[in-house]
Amino acid sequence: MLKLFRYLKAYRVQVFLAIFLVFLQTLSELYLPNLMSDIVDKGVVNGDIPYIWKIGGFMLLVAAGGTICSIVASFFTAKSATGFGKTIRSKVFTHVETFSQEEFDKIGTSSLITRTTNDIFQVQQVLTIMLRMMVMAPLMCIGGIIMALSRDVKLSWVFVVSIPILLLVIIFVQSKAIPLFQMMQKKLDNLNRVMRENLTGIRVIRAFSRIDFEKKRFDHANLDVANTAIRVNKIVAVMMPAMMLILNFSTIAIVWFGGIRINDGDMQVGDLMAFIQYAMQIMFSFIMMSVMFIMIPRASVSAVRINEVLEIKTKIVDPEVSSKSDDTFHGVIEFQDVSFRYANAENPVLSNISFKAEPGEVTAIIGGTGSGKSTLLSLIPRFYDVSSGRILIDGIDVKEMNQQELRKKIGYVPQKAVLFTGTIAENIRFGKEDASDEEVEHAARIAQAASFISEMKDGFQSMISQGGTNLSGGQKQRLSIARALVRKPVIYLFDDSFSALDFKTDAALRKALKGETKDATVLIVAQRVSTVMDADQIIVLEEGKIAGIGTHHELLKSCDVYREIVSSQITEEEVG
Template sequence: MFKLFRYLKAYRLQVMLAIILVFLQTLSELYLPTLMSDIVDKGVVNGDISYIWKIGAFMLLVAVGGMLCSVAASFFTAKSATGFGRTIRSKVFSHVESLSQQEFDKIGTASLITRTTNDIFQVQQVLTIMLRMMVMAPLMCIGGMIMALSRDAQLSWVFVVSIPILILVILFVQSRAIPLFRKMQKKLDALNRVMRENLTGIRVIRAFSRIAFEKKRFEQANLDVTNTAIRVNKIMAVMMPAMMLILNFSMISIIWFGGIRIDHGDMQVGDLMAFIQYATQIMFSFVMMSMMFILIPRASVSATRINEVLKIEANILDPESPETPEQTIRGTIEFQNVSFYYENAEKPALANISFKAGPGEVTAIIGGTGSGKSTLLNLIPRFFDVSSGRILIDGIDVRAMSQVELRKKIGFVPQKAVLFTGTIADNIRYGNEHADHEEIQHAAEVAQAASFISEMAEGYQSTISQGGTNISGGQKQRLSIARALLRKAEFYLLDDSFSALDFKTDAALRNALKTEIRDACLLIVAQRVSTVMDADRIIVLDEGEIAGIGTHHELLNTCQVYKEIVSSQLAEEEIV
């Protein structure tokens, strides 16, 4: 956990002020019983009213000073702890954003959400407690013992008996609670995962009438978290009554034996009153330390989980000296003997892929399910890095380019259309934040989205719900294409982006694209033969390898795989 505290450097002034103020607050609380003892022994016993007023006023001044120190310490503690939490959340989010898909999948979405929210909150809360108790508890314990000994050394044997018992109780609770805290965080991951799957897959759940089954899954995950929390709370519930019992027996012993010492003239009444208060402070300092011993290990579990994320090293990194593409060969993509393996895979997803595409050309990629079409496209913007071979963009290996500069050149439309909460205009403008309304409208018209947008009540200001659940699949695809077109890129990568479109819209969109991006290099992954027939180049993939490259007519004569795909989709008179 202490590794994370390096992010407190920006708040070191607030931390130092909090510690100093807590120190002063503790000193004031330790001094008050001594003043009260003096009032009783010197003022009340002697009937000295002026002394009582004088020391009473001083007590009030000390108490007010302690209160002000406490309020100020709370302010600086909260400011530094919440700032620390904000910094850690930002660091984790930024780091996760830099990871490749393979590294992202190692931890999982549900666990990452838990680590970014619940785990960081746990560490933040413990830091808040530590900044106050870390100073107050030891100082109050040691200071209280010194002050108690100064009042009556012989009566201090009560601490020799009670403190070891307190420590044993703390160690017992800690040994039982810490393993359960570890389980708790893992069970929260599982609950988060079930909840996320239910929310994102609600349509499928309803379509297959699996609501009862999913309720049972959620109840099971929820029950696991609840049962673990109950077990933790049962153990924690033992600590406070046990400590209060020890404290009360200690008080009884102090009053009993203190009364005997007063009766024998070995101790004054004021000293006994002060001794009782110091004993209370010592016992409660152990209660505070016990809470620290319980909460710090729990936060340590959370901190370990956060550090696991921050320790993951991104495999896809920018080069130290990025290369600049030559102006003469802009708009070209070249694959040179590219092979790619997914992690722990026995067979390559792609093997020995070589082809070249230039500006103004349409290159289509077709093949059966699992043939590697989307994988090929994902290698270009470096969502994954090739296992062997090279991919050249404008004559430069993509690994020799800055990721930001590389992706600025690309207008990407993913296989699964992804939209964000906000307006239609906001979603299209995602491709170019500086675009004006006319540019947004033009992109929508080319993407064949203008017609359905105009029919919506608020047009381009109509709200898109999370994930775009309030519009159809075809509408989402068209908005995704409009977003990519607004980028005015050198390369457009369309990953099966016409699958939800009817044939009429598909044809209209392809015709519009020819004019709109005639100087750009266009790569289309498609399942439909009708979508790729007019391409300048068709690449046929079969089990990760190129089965054929050529035009539609060339492949009909030379590629059996392509011929089978065509015959399965088109009537005989449509093929030629």
């Protein structure tokens, strides 16, 4: 957790002021019993009313000063803790944005959400407690012991018995609670994952009448978290009654032995009253420390999880000097003996892939499910880096190119259309932030989206709901294509982007794309033969290897895999 505290530097003034004010508040609380003792021993016993008024008024001033310090300290504590939380969230989010797909796959989306929200909140909460208690508890404990000794040394032997017992209780609770805190954060990850899957997959769940099953799955994950939380709370709940019991027995012992000493004339009544106050302050300082000892382990678990994210070094990094400038980017793509294996996978997804895609040409990639088509496409913008071999653009290895500059020249349409909450125009402008209305409308026309947009109430200003749930699959795909078209890239990557379109719209879209992409390099991943038939070259993949490269007619003659795909989709007359 100490590693995270380096982000407190920006709030060091607020932290210093909070600690200083808490210091003053603690001093005022330690001084009050001393004044009360003087009132009893010098004012009440002697019947000196003016003295009582004088010291009583001074006590009110000290108490008011302590209260003001407490309020202002709370303000600075809240300001620094919330600012710290904001900074950490920003750091985590910014760092996660640099991750390659491999790092996302490693940690998991649900875990990243938990770490960015719940874990950071736990650390922020414990910081708030620490800024108040890390000064107050030790100072009150040490100061209370010194002040108690100044009143009566012999009576202070009560602490020799009570304090070790308190420490044993704290150590016991902490040793039992820490493993459960670690377990609970993992169970929260699981609950978050189940919740996310339920919300994003609600249509499928309803379509297959799996609502009851999903309720049971959620209840199981929810109950798992609840049971762990109950176990933790049971252990923690032992501490407060135990500490109060020790405090009460200590008070009884102080009154008992203090009464004897007063009777023997070795102690005054005011001193005994002050001693009891100091004893309570000492005990409560241990209670405050015990609260910290409970909160800190949980926050430490959260801090470790946050640091795990911040310490991950993405494997895909930019070179110190980019080997590509904007004005020399033409878009010639060449795969040279490329192989790729996912982390912890037994077999490579792609093996010995070699081909070349030229500007002004359409290169189509077809193959069975799991043949590696989408993976091949994702290697070009460096969502993953190749395991071996090279991918060249204009003769330069993509690893030697700046990722941002590389991706600026690519129009990528993912297999699963992803839209964001906002207007249709805003979603299309996601491809080019400064696109004019004319450019947005032109991209929509080419993508065959203008027709359904015009039928919507607010046209291009119509709102898209979260995840695009108010649009059909084909509409979402067309908007995704428009988003890629509006940036006028040098390279187009279509990852099975026409699968949700009807044949008429598919044909119209491909026809419109020919004029729009005539000078660009176009790679299309497709399942339909009708989509790839007119491509300048077709790459046939089977189990991650190239089974054939050529035009439609060339592959019909030379590639058995392609013939099988064609015969499964179209008739012999259509083939001819």
